[in-house]
Amino acid sequence: MLVMRFPAVLLLTLGCTLNAFAQVQQIDRAKLPQDLSVQSAYTDLLPIDEYARNYAQRWPYPVPKEQVVLRFTRDLQALETAQRSTPSNGELRLLTGLVAHLTYNLDVESAYTPALSLLQSAESEAGQDFRPAWFLAMHQCESNDPVGGMKHLLQDEGAHENLPAPFWRDYMLCAQVAFMPAHALRAYDTMTKLGNVTSEDTGVARANRQRFTLSSTVATYPKRVAWEAEAAGDRVRFTSTVCGESFLVKPTSEIDIMDVTRGTCVVTITPGKYSTRHGESSPSLLVFTQVAKPGQTLDAFLHGLLANPKYASAKPIEGITCPVAKCLAYEILTDKLYSKEGGAHLLAVAFASEQPAYPGLRFEIPRPLPKTGGDSNSPQFLRPNNTQQRFDGTIYTFLALDANEDIYVPSRADFDALVQSMVIDSK
Numbered sequence: 001m002l003v004m005r006f007p008a009v010l011l012l013t014l015g016c017t018l019n020a021f022a023q024v025q026q027i028d029r030a031k032l033p034q035d036l037s038v039q040s041a042y043t044d045l046l047p048i049d050e051y052a053r054n055y056a057q058r059w060p061y062p063v064p065k066e067q068v069v070l071r072f073t074r075d076l077q078a079l080e081t082a083q084r085s086t087p088s089n090g091e092l093r094l095l096t097g098l099v100a101h102l103t104y105n106l107d108v109e110s111a112y113t114p115a116l117s118l119l120q121s122a123e124s125e126a127g128q129d130f131r132p133a134w135f136l137a138m139h140q141c142e143s144n145d146p147v148g149g150m151k152h153l154l155q156d157e158g159a160h161e162n163l164p165a166p167f168w169r170d171y172m173l174c175a176q177v178a179f180m181p182a183h184a185l186r187a188y189d190t191m192t193k194l195g196n197v198t199s200e201d202t203g204v205a206r207a208n209r210q211r212f213t214l215s216s217t218v219a220t221y222p223k224r225v226a227w228e229a230e231a232a233g234d235r236v237r238f239t240s241t242v243c244g245e246s247f248l249v250k251p252t253s254e255i256d257i258m259d260v261t262r263g264t265c266v267v268t269i270t271p272g273k274y275s276t277r278h279g280e281s282s283p284s285l286l287v288f289t290q291v292a293k294p295g296q297t298l299d300a301f302l303h304g305l306l307a308n309p310k311y312a313s314a315k316p317i318e319g320i321t322c323p324v325a326k327c328l329a330y331e332i333l334t335d336k337l338y339s340k341e342g343g344a345h346l347l348a349v350a351f352a353s354e355q356p357a358y359p360g361l362r363f364e365i366p367r368p369l370p371k372t373g374g375d376s377n378s379p380q381f382l383r384p385n386n387t388q389q390r391f392d393g394t395i396y397t398f399l400a401l402d403a404n405e406d407i408y409v410p411s412r413a414d415f416d417a418l419v420q421s422m423v424i425d426s427k
Contacts (some may be wrong), residue, residue: 022049031091041075052102072103094122101139130160146178150366165196178366181208182358212389217263226260244390244425263291271414276406283403283411292394301396302350323422327351342405349399353426359390
């Protein structure tokens, strides 16, 4: 079975370099069977682990590849034999799966399936052990499945604390291939704090920083550049990294997105038509986002938007869902609008978002490598699109529901669904 390994797809400056982040040393040899074949295999592979850590299109190491392949295949056979004799030893199963994965990285195609099977088995019985998901993730990441690999790495990250530097280095490399540059940068910074980075790691981090384009509040960004839409179950998710926000709408909704101009983002949503006493009417949802002016408070921002006389009856209310820690919310009831439908029933919500340490991180999801034609064993050079980074500093967002009393109940449900679906790029 031929599966393309991820270093054969070169993203920016990612390459295969010598590293001292051995995975074999993550195995507890005291928990292994103490017979000579297993202990000898462990001792033999420990100093050459780094040569098989990643697939190398061109062999850069001082030991000839043929010698490394010979030792790995010989030791893998010994471990597989021992594992069949002692199937209940979880540490041995994990070591055997890891060695099969490393052997596969050396162009031994027959090791792919045993590695996958053993590591999946180890992961299913992992309990509180982070290593099986990590090793399985790297087997997936290095065999053209960065989505599956990153899902396991994210799972480990969420479930465990104090993960070692070798984990974060693999995390960084897989995140780069899964089109998650903010995650890669966070992993690099974590390694830096642990005091374990190489010059090659710094080069990978530099490449990921270059995948972000700084945004300016004096520029205009066409909506096709500033926003992207993607199916999300039975709804559509709209995301703007420059505006620092993402939300879901029904696919039947009408949505009007304006170009992002001078630090201001405006989206109007018409979720549908509802019955009134005289026919039908449509509510309107507004998402208005703007970079805070110097010295401007959230209260001043909101009341500036509510300065229109038709909002004179605005009163603060509680119980509105907020996508961040704190929101200001007002309700406006007036018969000066929509009097034939019971008058206007409006909602206005405002909140602030602060600059996060890793802009865009909350919007990143692992994505598959694009399909390429030709020989899968030949290097494929890909340059991912740059991400327009969130505006710097504090951003204020104003959400509004414009409805009449006759349709307020279903319109309020649309508004609540919008607010609850929002993901805000904030610290």
